Amino acid sequence: MIGISINGLESQGMKATFKHFPGIGQVVNNTHHFLAELELSVSELNKHDWLPFKQIVENSDAIIMLSHVILTKVDRVNPVSFSYKVVKNIIRDAWQFKGVLISDYLTMGAADSHGLCNSSVNALNAGIDLLLISYNYEKIYDAMFCVNRAFENGALRSDMLVLRQKRLAQGLQFYRSHPTSAH
Known part of the structure; x- marks a missing residue:
């Protein structure tokens, strides 16, 4: 089913995005309003919740959106959307996902409670490629200011910046090779 969805979207020039990792059922x-926790072990998640995401990782280069749920058995402090332990150690390293990762919007209650600056910089340092900010558009400038300041202060990981640039360039190739897409 996932393959059919991806093929259908991409045949029409639309990049597939699957959400909400790690599974929020x-x-x-x-998380739009409150902190949320998922108290399942990695073993339990691998058996059920992560199966569709692993299919995506193994069979496509679709975008994956990460939610602001805290995986208490992996990182008790940070939501997955800016948890280095989840993004870098599990998705990027263990699963070898080389595609684009996007956060859910950072002005949601569960992320905003950590502070927009902290959430933005930690997400980028963890390996997130795109930061989503919606509904509260003026916050885009606050996030840009924080990220720029972190870059100037050396607080952004340079290795992540190089990898992000490659992933985003590869993601743009999709649109260049699909002239029917509206971009």
Whole structure:
């Protein structure tokens, strides 16, 4: 089913994006407003919740959106959207995902409670490629200021910047090779 969805979207010039990693079906709180935790082990997640995401990683270069759920058995402090332990250690290293990762929007309650600057910089340092900010558009400038300041102060990991540039350039190749897409 995932392959059919990806093929259908991409045949029409639209890049597929799958969300919300790590799977939020068993999450009680709504991350739009509150912090939310998922208290499943990596082993449990591998058996169920992560199966569709692993299919994506193994069979496509679709974009994956990460939610602001805290995986308590991996990182008790940071939501997956800016958890180095989840993004770098699991998705990037263990799964070898080389595609584009995008955060859910950083002005949601679960992310905003960590502060926009902290969330933005930590997400980029963890290996997220695109930061989503919506509904509160003036916050884009705040996030840009924070990221720029972190870059100037050497707080952004240079190795992540180089890899991000490669992933985003590769992602743009999709649109160059699909002239029917509206971009």
